[in-house]
Amino acid sequence: MGELWQRARDGVDAGDLDGLADLLAGADAADRAALLPLLEEHRPPVAQAEPVELPPLEPEPEPELPTGSFAVAFLTYGNEPPKIPQNTGEWRAHLAAQRLRERERAREQELYHLRHEATRAATRRNIARQAAHAFAILACTAKAPDAVRACFRPWPDALLDPAGLPARITDPRGAAERVNHDWPPPDLPLWPMMTPSRPEIAAMHIQPYAVSWLDGNNLGTGVLAALASLDGPDGPAMALLLAYTLGNHRSQVRLAAADLLLARAARPGWTGTAAGEQAGELAAAGLLTLQRIVAPLTEALRGGAHEAVWQFAAAALPPLLALPPRPGLADLVELAATAARTGGGPRPAIAGLSQAAAGRNRLATAARRLEALTAP
Numbered sequence: 119m120g121e122l123w124q125r126a127r128d129g130v131d132a133g134d135l136d137g138l139a140d141l142l143a144g145a146d147a148a149d150r151a152a153l154l155p156l157l158e159e160h161r162p163p164v165a166q167a168e169p170v171e172l173p174p175l176e177p178e179p180e181p182e183l184p185t186g187s188f189a190v191a192f193l194t195y196g197n198e199p200p201k202i203p204q205n206t207g208e209w210r211a212h213l214a215a216q217r218l219r220e221r222e223r224a225r226e227q228e229l230y231h232l233r234h235e236a237t238r239a240a241t242r243r244n245i246a247r248q249a250a251h252a253f254a255i256l257a258c259t260a261k262a263p264d265a266v267r268a269c270f271r272p273w274p275d276a277l278l279d280p281a282g283l284p285a286r287i288t289d290p291r292g293a294a295e296r297v298n299h300d301w302p303p304p305d306l307p308l309w310p311m312m313t314p315s316r317p318e319i320a321a322m323h324i325q326p327y328a329v330s331w332l333d334g335n336n337l338g339t340g341v342l343a344a345l346a347s348l349d350g351p352d353g354p355a356m357a358l359l360l361a362y363t364l365g366n367h368r369s370q371v372r373l374a375a376a377d378l379l380l381a382r383a384a385r386p387g388w389t390g391t392a393a394g395e396q397a398g399e400l401a402a403a404g405l406l407t408l409q410r411i412v413a414p415l416t417e418a419l420r421g422g423a424h425e426a427v428w429q430f431a432a433a434a435l436p437p438l439l440a441l442p443p444r445p446g447l448a449d450l451v452e453l454a455a456t457a458a459r460t461g462g463g464p465r466p467a468i469a470g471l472s473q474a475a476a477g478r479n480r481l482a483t484a485a486r487r488l489e490a491l492t493a494p
Contacts, residue, residue, distance in 0.1 A: 122149055123153060123156055126156075126254055127156075127160060129141060129254070130160065130162050130250045132250070135246075138250055138253060139316055139318055139351075142254065142257040142258065142353075143353065153254075154255065154258040157254050157258060162244075162248065165240040167233065167237040167239070167240045168239070169236075172232075175225065178217065249322075253322050256355055257353055306327065306338070307340030309323060309324060309341065310341065310344040310345050310348055314348055314349065314350075316350050317349075317356055318351065321353075321358075324359060325359045327341075328362040328363050331366070332362055333367050334367070336368060337363070337371050339371060339374035342375055342377070342378045346378045346380075352388065352392070356393075357392035357393040357395070357396045358396050360397075364376070364414050364415065365400075365401075365406040365407055365410045365411050367407075367410070372410060372414040373414055373417060375414055376421070377421075379414075379415075379418045380421045383418070383426035389429045390423075390425075390430035390433070391433045392433075393433075394430035394432065395433045397411060397430070398434030398438055401434070402438050408444060408447060408450065409445055412453055415430065415450075419456065424457050424460035425457075427453065428454065431451075434450065435454060436468060436469040439470030439474050443481050448480045448481040448484050451471075451484040454488055455487045458491040465492045468492060471489050471492065
């Protein structure tokens with residue numbers, strides 16, 4: 119554990135998102151859970167601008183005086199008459215002073231730009247460290263609401279517990295102010311192309327906009343199509359992004375999320391369990407509208423993602439079945455039964471399904487159908 123923590127801390131302090139993604143993908147759930155409190159207490163060092171100095175000006179040879187007739191303009195201040203050089207020595211001194219002022223001005227401009235670039239470089243290092251810190255915390259957080267609280271981007275007040283956020287990343291603005299000012303940038307669909315083999319990093323940065331525009335405004339479909347084309351392993355950020363976009367208020371975004379699920383499900387070894395767990399917990403907490411999720415999952419099922427839809431629904435149902443029935447629950451159970459029939463052999467049992475099957479309503483009918491397809 120000590121070596122894992124040292125490597126994770128070094129990755130955060132270096133702002134190494136790629137290295138952290140590889141490191142945390144190879145850690146098991148127990149190691150990530152043990153890392154979480156250490157990461158939350160850790161404060162990455164703040165980079166300062168490197169000092170910039172220029173060598174002193176070297177003396178120049180005496181300026182050559184022009185020959186022949188020439189005209190010179192002099193500035194005057196108030197009623198003070200201009201001081202016009204009267205001989206060759208005064209002319210040389212005047213021209214040397216002018217040249218020195220020009221060189222000093224050019225030197226000050228160069229020094230200003232160098233210091234400005236040093237400040238920008240320090241800012242970039244700090245942003246990289248903050249992003250790496252947030253990514254590590256998110257990757258080690260097991261539950262969706264906790265992951266929302268852990269992320270460093272601004273969130274709606276309904277999802278934000280200020281007491282659970284480090285002071286450094288707390289956003290004091292209210293939900294309305296944030297939603298009105300944090301518009302998705304026009305180049306948002308291009309963000310996934312910056313990390314073509316790291317969909318988890320891209321999802322971490324895009325996910326806050328999916329949360330902000332869950333029930334208002336338009337996230338758009340281009341960014342989800344871009345995410346669908348990425349290679350590389352997924353993690354909790356992609357799972358949480360899938361959960362929120364499948365529950366988006368716009369049908370076009372929900373269908374784009376179904377296409378994203380189909381694309382990820384086509385990858386070897388990918389399962390819908392993580393996204394289903396996130397969606398179930400969020401819907402149980404009242405943070406997602408359950409009815410919205412069923413339609414895009416049905417489209418994904420029609421598209422051939424039978425196993426992924428079953429995994430998603432089976433993982434989402436336990437926290438929902440533990441609560442009183444809500445709109446959309448019967449539809450989700452029916453969808454799970456439809457997906458379960460496509461697999462070979464009995465499916466694993468789902469917690470709470472037997473209790474739901476005991477009634478005489480539509481939910482109970484669907485639960486009995488699903489229970490018949492699961493192992494006792």
